[in-house]
Structures are given as C-alpha cells and as structure tokens.
Amino acid sequence: MARPSLHRRDSHREDPHVASPSTALRASGARDEAVRSDSAAHPERSRGTSDGEGTPPQNTARPSTALRVSGGVLEDLPLRDPISIEAVQETLVRLQDEICAGLEEEDGGAKFREDAWEKTGDGGGRARVLEDGPVFEKAAVLFSHLSGADLPKSATASRPVMEGRPWEAIGLSLIVHPRNPYVPAAHLNLRFFLVTGDGDPVWWFGGGYDLTPVYGFEEDAIHWHQTAKRACDDVDELLYPRFKKACDEYFYLKHRGEARGVGGIFFDDFDDGGFANGFSLLCRVGDSFLPAYRPIVARRKATPFGEPERAFQLLRRGRYAEFNLAYDRGTRFGVHSGGRMESILASMPPLAAWRYDWHPQPGTAEARLTEFFLQPRDWASGGR
C-alpha cells in the first residue's frame, strides 16, 4: 500500500488560517476523554523502555518538533526527555499499515480503501475503511494529525498554563464490526497530545483497547486481557490494574446499567516517567492489538449462526450506537464542533436494531452475556 504524504506540523506552521482552537478534541485520536486516571501516581516506578523490541528509540535520534518550537529549553528541565511527535506519527502510521494488513489477511476477501484528507488549518489524516468483507462487515482504521494556533480557555480549565498556546493532536483509532455474531467487535485508540509555544511543553499519551462480544467466551476475554496485561506489564506492573478499571468505568452505559463489553485497558493524561516511557507504552499497546484480537477472530469466524444470532447481534449493536452517540466524548465533541464527520461516525455499526422492551429468555446464551460477561471481572486472572 502506497504511503500518501502525511500532514506534518511543519507544513502549515506558517498557515495564517490556522485551526480554530476547539479542534483539540476533533482528532479521532483524541476520543475517550472521560476517565482521568491518576497519572501522577507512582512516577518513581515508571521506567523508560524505549529499547524494547517493536518500540524503536526514535525519539532520541533527532531534535524533536517540540524542541524546535519551544526553543530547545527542554535540556534544562528535570525528569523530561526529548519529545518527538514525529516518532509518534511514524509509529501510528506503521501500526495503521500493520493492523490493516493483519485484518485484511484475517478477512481473506475485502480490502481497505483509503481516504487521505487535509483540511486547511485543521490538519489531516489517512482514513482506511473496509466494508462488506466475508469476516468483517466493517472495519475502520483512522490516522489523524490535527493542530491549532491556540487552545481555548474551555479546553484548558484543568491546566490554565496551556491557555492560548499552539497544540497538536495525533491519533490512531480503530473499530471492527465483524459479520459473525460469535466474533466480538473490537476498538482501539492511541493518541498523543502536545502543547507547545511559550512555557514548558505540556503533553500526554492516551489510548487503550476494549472488546465487545455478542456471545461471550471466557477464553476470549481471558486471552484479550492477558495480552493487554503483558503489554502494560512490560512498562510497569502497576499500569494494567489501573487501566483495566478505567476501561470498565468509561465503557459503561449508565442508562442500561450495563458494560459495553468485557473491557480491556483505557488510559489518558499519561505522562508518568517522561516521554520515552509514555511512548513505550503507546508502542506496546499498539503492537499487542493484533496478537490480542486475531486469535479470537480466527477461532470464531467460521462458527455457524442463523437469524436469531444475527438479530441478537443487531440489538447489541444498537447499544454500541447508543454508547457512541450518547456517551463517547470524542464522538459527541466531534458532532457538536464540526469535525470531519465521516471519520467521527466511522465507528458506527453498519447495521443496528432496536426493539421495545426486549429481554432474552432466562438461561440462554443471550441472557448470559449481560448476566455474566458484562459484569466487571478479573479476566486476566481467569475471569473470577
């Protein structure tokens, strides 16, 4: 797949029609802002691991954009290492390539089509969407890199030091809606946010992935969580429990009193241990997605199913749509602020259903989904 030219910060730093500041959260990579984990906790336990496999230490290889923008003052700051948004971009673009290739291979039929887009002053992105595959009814893997000239007060309430400063948001967002009801839907998000300009740079990482089964399988949920835990443990063993809890809290439909799925990991505002540490976490989470998801798809995709299973899947997708439109902060912000609509709504299911007051029969697999699988469980330890 040819790589299109990607939007770079440098390429429009001189654009006078620079983005409205409210685009900060428009990045598909800037979704899921709800749960703020206690990022500041235990910084002494975090350690940079950018030398691990799959996480090349690009971030130290050259002067970073941020350094250039802020005048190279970072050397004077304790507990900081060189910040490279270019390294993050390269990693997310590589992950987009690898994940799309992996999903196409697993689908065995359909191919992603690509939209490279640019919006003057806002930034750009590379959207890849696969529809109507034999395995994947819809899969969207979206890279975006947005920026703005000054952050509005409304976006900086918790950190007034960021007000009025230039910012960049870079992210990769993925959603997979499989055709077979026995294959769970998956969601991944990886993002980096950077505030430059006068003063110390402010930045953080966010992301995670979560799994949404229609029919639950304990071994799938266990494999998914154990893979996520290994990725986090490589950085810090304290991270997985924190991120798992944050995921359970964020992907929750309050009005249904029900989890969206069996969860996974979710983090935001992550700057523990410096840039290299956060970048390492981002890489490890990103690199663990296909190993977490593909084995589950592979073992379920040929399971025979009929109309009742399909009907149940569509009802469950209705709840997915409810979550995205009514709760997801990125979607809601995008809908109300005028982001790139096709990217923002790429997460919507291809087909979804609602029935009035429908409840599964007791004792069925459909009832077991909500009664057993959609309850918070310690899946990494076997789902007790």
Added chain:
Amino acid sequence: MARPSLHRRDSHREDPHVASPSTALRASGARDEAVRSDSAAHPERSRGTSDGEGTPPQNTARPSTALRVSGGVLEDLPLRDPISIEAVQETLVRLQDEICAGLEEEDGGAKFREDAWEKTGDGGGRARVLEDGPVFEKAAVLFSHLSGADLPKSATASRPVMEGRPWEAIGLSLIVHPRNPYVPAAHLNLRFFLVTGDGDPVWWFGGGYDLTPVYGFEEDAIHWHQTAKRACDDVDELLYPRFKKACDEYFYLKHRGEARGVGGIFFDDFDDGGFANGFSLLCRVGDSFLPAYRPIVARRKATPFGEPERAFQLLRRGRYAEFNLAYDRGTRFGVHSGGRMESILASMPPLAAWRYDWHPQPGTAEARLTEFFLQPRDWASGGR
C-alpha cells in the same frame, strides 16, 4: 381497549419517597426543549377557543388539581383562567386511544401492545407500541404523567420563582417508523408542565409534529404543513409561521448540515392568552395529527420498492438515530438522568444503517431528498 388506572397526582402526594426533582424533563412529554419560541409576543392577539369542536371546555367544569394544591388563589390573578391538569390528561389519553386506533386501522394487521407502568415517586404512564406490522415496522404512542416534590435550581435557571416547588409534567409522545421507504416517518409530541406550591402557579404547553420522508413528495409535505397550519390558525394566525420556523431550527443535524425532515410545527413555553388558549392549541394540534398523516400513509403504503430503496431508508434512519441520541434534549436528558429507558428509547428506529462516506448519485431521488426536500421551504404555500 381497556383503560388502565392512570397515575394521578393525588395518588402519591403523600408519598414520602417523592421523585428526585431532576425528573422534570423525563416525561416523554417533556422532550424537545431546545427552541424557546417568543411565547410572550402578541398575547393580545391570542384568544381562547376552548369551545371549538374536538376541544371540550372541560377545564372550566370543576376545580382543578392545581387549584386545590395552590389553595384556590387563582381567582385573584388577572389574565388567568382555571388550570386543569386533569383536562389535559383526559385529552392526551383520548388522543392516545384515537391515534392508536387510527394507526392500527391504517396498518391493517398488527395491534399495539400496552405497558401501564408506575414508578414510586416519579409518576407513571401508559406506553403503547406496535412492532412488525405490514405497514408500520414500529409505532410507539406513549402517555406519561410525572411529578416531583421540588424543582432543582438547575432546572429553574430561567425562572428562579419555580425553585424548590412541586411540579407535574404530562405528555403524549409518538413516533412512527413505516416499513415502506415511500411512507415518511412521523413524530408528534404534546406536553404540559405545571409548577404548583407557594406562589403563583407556573405552567406552559409544548408540542408539535414533524415529518421525515426517505423519498420526498411535494404533495405530502404540502398536505402535512397545510393541515398543521389550519390547526394553528384556528387559535391564532400568527402561530404557524413561528412554530414552523422553530421546528426547522430544532430538527436540524448540525454535524450533517441537514434538516431531519420536511419539518412541521414545534412550540414550547407556550402560555399566550391563558390556560384555555394553550389547551385549545394542544387539542387542535393533537386532533389534526391523524388527518395530517393518514392520507400520506394511505397513498404511499402500497408503492412497490426493492432492496436499493430499503437500503437508503436504513441509512436515513441512521441519521434519525443520530438526531435522537446526539441532539434530542428529552432523549439526552433521559439517558443521563435515569428515566424509564424503554420509553425514552422507544423512538429509536427498528433497524438503521451506516456506511462510510456514502453519497447518492447526482440526479437521483436519493440526491433530491437532501438537495430539495431537506431545505427549509414554505410548504404551506406550496413549497416555494
């Protein structure tokens, strides 16, 4: 159809576990709060018409609940007439019966099933839902009567005089999702809100109806609007233009830059000319719904259609779902405040679809929907 015992305010006035005040907007009848029309304008032109056919003057026939609650002080107030929430309830229950009977007749197959529900301290309702009919894939006609002991500050910002006072909300809400893509979806809402307790009673009416075609027909939009206009004109000829504009403004998907449908009428905070005048408007709008909708259903329901038309209908229903979950104030409030979920989400389409970056071919009927029909037009005067 047997009438269940309906929740009355009197029946739980002594309930110590009275509703949380935030239920003020939970009533299905309290949806659509967004557009505040200039209700105070031209009160001198409003005139009570409660003696008209179809709008029996029950409101003067006996002492009203409100009068009893507030100590019968209303006689002393200028420009007021006796307020009777019981008269509103009787009218909405009658309309629910008549509309359900009319829709069943038009469907010719399926019947509404009924849920009478009551929630201690919150109120109750009578939900009627028809699913899988030959003509109507889903129709929901919901009556509710909710109340609370004291209005919270957050709900009374615009009228501090209401703070901490008991309230009642009574409403009828309707949504019809037809099966045939040539039959438009319809929505109706009628509601009355009353604040009692110490001080002058505060009350207003709200409501309206709007039409959402998948394939547009000028004669349908004209008939719909002319019927709505006649209902409003019977009360005051200044109302239709105001309510038509409010409808266009409220049922608008900002993120799509597109109207939800061809509109209709929408009003809120209506207290022009006293209770009898508002009650008359409510009755006339309610009574005009079947005459507005049935002829359209009748002339389109046998139109042959195939998979392409069905697929387009499902995409349009996706936008309907987007509106309900992302914009509609009643739905959003209900989702976030814990109202009766099955009622709040009864408006969701039975089946809806999303496709990435889909656009109709130029020159097709699908393109004409957005290009022509979803633009604000003076339909009552022929759609110029």
